[in-house]
Amino acid sequence: DTEVTQTPKHLVMGMTNKKSLKCEQHMGHRAMYWYKQKAKKPPELMFVYSYEKLSINESVPSRFSPECPNSSLLNLHLHALQPEDSALYLCASSQDQGFEQYFGPGTRLTVT
C-alpha cells in the first residue's frame, strides 16, 4: 500500500484566519515532505522532515509552520496568509530522503 492521505481536500480561508493541513502515512516511511504547486507549474519543495526532525526549510515565510508530531503524521499550520499563497499543497513521503516519494491527493487552498 502506497497511500498518503491529506485533509481537508479543499480549504478556503481569510487572511486573518489560522488553519492547519494534515497528512498521514502508514508505510513506515521516515521522510515526509510539504510541497506547494501553482497551476501549470511543477511542485515546489517547502519542507522536509527526516526521522521526525526538520531537515530542509526552503526559506519558506514564517506564516507557514510545519510540525511532525510522530513518524506517521505531518501538519502544516497556516496563519495570516496572502492571496498569492492560494495553491495545491501536497504532502509526500518516502522510505528515506533520496528515495522515491509518494504523494497524497493534496489540499486545494484558496486565500480570500
Next chain:
Amino acid sequence: QKEVEQNSGPLSVPEGAIASLNCTYSDRGSQSFFWYRQYSGKSPELIMFIYSNGDKEDGRFTAQLNKASQYVSLLIRDSQPSDSATYLCAVNIGYGGATNKLIFGTGTLLAVQP
C-alpha cells in the same frame, strides 16, 4: 542552480504509438531519477524510478538513463488516450542524508489522439 529541463510540449501522438519523453539534468552527482504522471487537478503519481544506467521496464513504460550524457527518458508503448497527462521528470540532488531533495522539471504535456 541545479536544473532539470523538459520540453513543455504538447507532445501529440496517435493511439497505439510510442510516446518518447525526454529530460536533461545539470547535476552530475545525481543518483536517482523519477517520472511522475499528473492529471489535471490531481496530484503527481509515481510511475517509474531508475538509479542505474540503462533501461528499466515496467509494463508499457520504459525508463532510460544515461548518466554520462545527463539524460533520462520515458517511453510509453501502445499509448492510450488515458495516458494523456503532464509527465514530470524529477532528479534527486544533494550530498546524502539530510540534504537530499527532488528537483522537478516543468513537465511535458502528452496528448494521445484516439
